[in-house]
Amino acid sequence: MCMLSDPSVKYRPYTPLKLADRQWPSKTHNSVPIWLSTDLRDGNQALAVPMTADQKRIFFDHLIKCGFKEIEVSYPAASDTDFSFTRSLIDNKKIPDDVWIQVLTPAREDLIRRTFEAVAGAGHVIIHMYNATSPMFREVVFKNTKAETVDLAVKHTKLVARLTDEYSEKYGTKFRYEYSPETFTQTEPEFALEICEAVKSAWGKAGLGINRIIFNLPATVEIAPPNHYADQIEFFCRNISEREKTIVSLHPHNDRGTAAAAAELACMAGADRVEGCIFGNGERTGNVDLVTLALNLYTQGIHPKLDFSDIQACIDIVNQCNDLPVHPRHPYGGELVFTAFSGSHQDAIKKGFEAQAKRHAEARAKDEPLIWDMPYLPIDPMDIGCDYEAVIRVNSQSGKGGIAYIVKQHLGLDMPRKMQITFYKVIQEMSDREAREMTLDDITTAFRRSYHLGGANYDGRLVLRSFKISGEPILDPIDQTPYVDGEAPDERRRFDGTLSVDGVFRVVHGDGNGPLSAFLDALKIHLDIDLSIREYSEHTIGDGKNAKAASYVEVVEAKREPGQRQEGWWGAGLDTDIAGSGLRAVLSAVNNYIGDRALPELKLSVGFTARSGPADVASVILNTLQLDLPRRLQAHFFESVQRASPEGAIGYDALTTLFKKMYGFTIRELPLLLQKFTMEHLGDGEVRSISATVFINGQEMVITGKGNGPLSAVLAALAPYHDGALTVREYSEHSIGEGAGVKAASYVELVYTIDEGGQPRRLSCWGADIDEDISVSGVKALLNAVALHVPLRSKLVNGAV
Numbered sequence: 019m020c021m022l023s024d025p026s027v028k029y030r031p032y033t034p035l036k037l038a039d040r041q042w043p044s045k046t047h048n049s050v051p052i053w054l055s056t057d058l059r060d061g062n063q064a065l066a067v068p069m070t071a072d073q074k075r076i077f078f079d080h081l082i083k084c085g086f087k088e089i090e091v092s093y094p095a096a097s098d099t100d101f102s103f104t105r106s107l108i109d110n111k112k113i114p115d116d117v118w119i120q121v122l123t124p125a126r127e128d129l130i131r132r133t134f135e136a137v138a139g140a141g142h143v144i145i146h147m148y149n150a151t152s153p154m155f156r157e158v159v160f161k162n163t164k165a166e167t168v169d170l171a172v173k174h175t176k177l178v179a180r181l182t183d184e185y186s187e188k189y190g191t192k193f194r195y196e197y198s199p200e201t202f203t204q205t206e207p208e209f210a211l212e213i214c215e216a217v218k219s220a221w222g223k224a225g226l227g228i229n230r231i232i233f234n235l236p237a238t239v240e241i242a243p244p245n246h247y248a249d250q251i252e253f254f255c256r257n258i259s260e261r262e263k264t265i266v267s268l269h270p271h272n273d274r275g276t277a278a279a280a281a282e283l284a285c286m287a288g289a290d291r292v293e294g295c296i297f298g299n300g301e302r303t304g305n306v307d308l309v310t311l312a313l314n315l316y317t318q319g320i321h322p323k324l325d326f327s328d329i330q331a332c333i334d335i336v337n338q339c340n341d342l343p344v345h346p347r348h349p350y351g352g353e354l355v356f357t358a359f360s361g362s363h364q365d366a367i368k369k370g371f372e373a374q375a376k377r378h379a380e381a382r383a384k385d386e387p388l389i390w391d392m393p394y395l396p397i398d399p400m401d402i403g404c405d406y407e408a409v410i411r412v413n414s415q416s417g418k419g420g421i422a423y424i425v426k427q428h429l430g431l432d433m434p435r436k437m438q439i440t441f442y443k444v445i446q447e448m449s450d451r452e453a454r455e456m457t458l459d460d461i462t463t464a465f466r467r468s469y470h471l472g473g474a475n476y477d478g479r480l481v482l483r484s485f486k487i488s489g490e491p492i493l494d495p496i497d498q499t500p501y502v503d504g505e506a507p508d509e510r511r512r513f514d515g516t517l518s519v520d521g522v523f524r525v526v527h528g529d530g531n532g533p534l535s536a537f538l539d540a541l542k543i544h545l546d547i548d549l550s551i552r553e554y555s556e557h558t559i560g561d562g563k564n565a566k567a568a569s570y571v572e573v574v575e576a577k578r579e580p581g582q583r584q585e586g587w588w589g590a591g592l593d594t595d596i597a598g599s600g601l602r603a604v605l606s607a608v609n610n611y612i613g614d615r616a617l618p619e620l621k622l623s624v625g626f627t628a629r630s631g632p633a634d635v636a637s638v639i640l641n642t643l644q645l646d647l648p649r650r651l652q653a654h655f656f657e658s659v660q661r662a663s664p665e666g667a668i669g670y671d672a673l674t675t676l677f678k679k680m681y682g683f684t685i686r687e688l689p690l691l692l693q694k695f696t697m698e699h700l701g702d703g704e705v706r707s708i709s710a711t712v713f714i715n716g717q718e719m720v721i722t723g724k725g726n727g728p729l730s731a732v733l734a735a736l737a738p739y740h741d742g743a744l745t746v747r748e749y750s751e752h753s754i755g756e757g758a759g760v761k762a763a764s765y766v767e768l769v770y771t772i773d774e775g776g777q778p779r780r781l782s783c784w785g786a787d788i789d790e791d792i793s794v795s796g797v798k799a800l801l802n803a804v805a806l807h808v809p810l811r812s813k814l815v816n817g818a819v
């Protein structure tokens with residue numbers, strides 16, 4: 019079997035109603051119908067496993083909470099569960115005074131009587147009787163003529179009328195009567211009218227207000243487009259006698275998927291009341307969804323008199339009681355209905371929110387209503403208890419707007435448009451590669467990683483450890499910082515900072531007409547990174563004490579190829595201080611620019627016109643060897659560096675090697691080398707005696723001496739081997755590291771004498787070394803200085819003591 023090439027041989031089209039002057043198409047749907055929930059009856063009977071009494075109670079209470087005033091609670095004659103459920107509501111007084119319960123009964127005497135027993139003692143009851151009126155049912159199912167069909171309805175309506183009198187008298191119950199010509203939409207319109215007129219007469223009690231008789235006109239099966247149903251309803255409304263004494267009720271099913279449309283058009287056509295179910299449960303394709311109808315009205319600015327402020331609670335009740343899910347794309351309730359995946363939608367929503375925030379601020383100031391007007395969102399999700407979290411979700415179809423929205427919502431960062439495009443590519447590439455939806459966490463983590471924001475985990479190769487901006491304030495379009503306060507604009511700014519470059523600290527300086535250009539200058543001088551800023555923007559996040567500055571920078575290569583489009587690299591920075599956030603943004607962009615390419619060896623400029631001085635040279639040694647050189651040693655070393663660098667520049671590695679060679683630091687190939695060292699206190703004074711095993715040109719020997727400390731004792735031990743005075747001018751030491759791994763670094767400046775053409779001449783030299791033992795470190799430093807500079811007598815040199 020398959021679809022027919024000509025379905026007209028199998029299916030007949032509906033017969034349109036000839037209603038030449040129909041009024042409904044030009045009406046608007048602007049009044050709230052009476053709602054009846056038939057979840058507990060029509061909905062329940064459609065379930066694979068009908069609800070238990072407990073489930074019905076939970077559902078009933080929820081319907082009350084939503085604001086339903088008419089609830090069809092059961093078909094009591096059909097099942098004991100329904101009968102006893104109805105009784106329990108009444109006996110336990112669970113029905114609020116302003117709520118009418120409705121019960122369904124077929125037109126059969128015993129079942130009608132049983133139905134009355136079920137509702138005995140209730141306050142407000144609608145007895146709902148039905149019989150099928152369409153030709154198919156008359157001719158095939160019941161084999162009744164039209165007259166017999168009318169008789170059946172009339173006879174049983176009379177019975178209902180008698181019983182309502184009886185029960186009213188006995189229990190004080192207020193009764194209303196609802197009659198359904200079942201299969202109304204498939205019934206000849208004139209016959210439906212005829213049978214309803216007969217029922218109204220038989221009832222004999224139709225009046226105004228609560229005494230109106232309810233004619234429920236079901237689309238038991240939806241067989242035609244919604245306009246046809248509207249025609250049928252308008253025809254009925256215009257022709258039923260004493261219209262003011264009737265309530266015309268709709269009961270649309272959803273076989274063609276247009277139940278909601280049918281209900282809305284039929285309301286335009288004059289109907290007063292709608293029967294349906296929450297989220298459209300019900301036989302086959304379901305009853306009309308009352309949530310959709312109610313919220314459709316709500317978005318027209320009309321309160322539907324039903325409250326779905328907590329739509330998730332409704333979904334939960336339906337799941338729990340019906341064991342049926344709500345489709346993810348079900349109007350209003352589905353989990354995806356406020357979600358935009360596509361880029362253009364996200365972009366529009368993001369812009370919509372921004373524009374609306376402005377519009378609302380203006381309206382608030384003028385005390386005007388805050389009108390909701392958003393692209394793609396007909397209702398504010400907040401109104402039905404949803405938040406904006408789910409509004410924008412990201413997959414490979416998503417665009418920059420949505421991603422930018424998420425970054426803004428969750429990191430507070432409002433990227434410039436061009437940066438959005440760059441970051442969007444990162445996410446799109448990730449989403450394509452992993453073929454899945456990007457979570458919030460994916461996006462924020464990718465942002466941090468891409469722009470090196472949010473702690474050490476996200477650091478790039480270059481990290482700004484500390485900085486200082488000095489110089490007079492200037493005004494520059496790129497560097498409008500708080501330093502600007504109307505000073506003369508021709509002052510320069512200087513950047514002094516420490517960068518970690520691939521984990522090694524480097525001290526850098528630069529000049530420019532603002533902090534950012536001074537920083538770029540430093541990167542150019544020290545790292546050969548020559549970039550300029552193409553775009554810069556900033557904004558604050560938060561206010562008061564917690565306010566932060568966010569900056570965004572796009573850098574381009576400063577040397578541009580003529581006529582070529584320049585590639586740009588983006589960066590973002592966040593700091594409590596606006597200058598800091600700008601510098602961090604530049605560094606973030608620079609990190610993206612350098613990627614993993616090799617950086618040039620860092621060079622210090624040490625020529626006579628150099629910017630670097632002794633302190634810079636010392637910083638290098640501090641960063642590479644962790645040595646904190648004493649000031650005079652800094653000066654000494656700087657001079658040595660200048661002498662050793664005829665080109666006026668020296669690399670960091672060369673500088674470190676030079677330091678070690680100059681001061682014997684950790685060099686183990688010196689002509690004088692300490693092997694072993696013991697020291698004793700003599701008596702109870704300050705005097706110490708040392709005995710040191712040393713290698714002299716590879717030959718082991720022991721020297722001894724006394725002094726008031728290890729250094730003077732060693733000097734005393736060496737005195738016999740040196741002509742002239744040998745004294746310590748400066749000694750200093752500091753520890754390196756902490757705890758068990760701590761070491762001592764020592765620096766010794768020695769003054770010694772040489773013979774220069776018979777004249778003694780005093781000279782000085784430095785030694786430096788390191789050891790776990792602080793005394794040993796001092797002795798090593800001293801011996802290094804001696805070994806490298808001090809001429810010793812040959813008897814020691816030759817090892818002949």
Ligand SMILES: [Zn+2]
Pocket residue numbers: 060236238269271301305
């Ligand atoms: Zn139904």
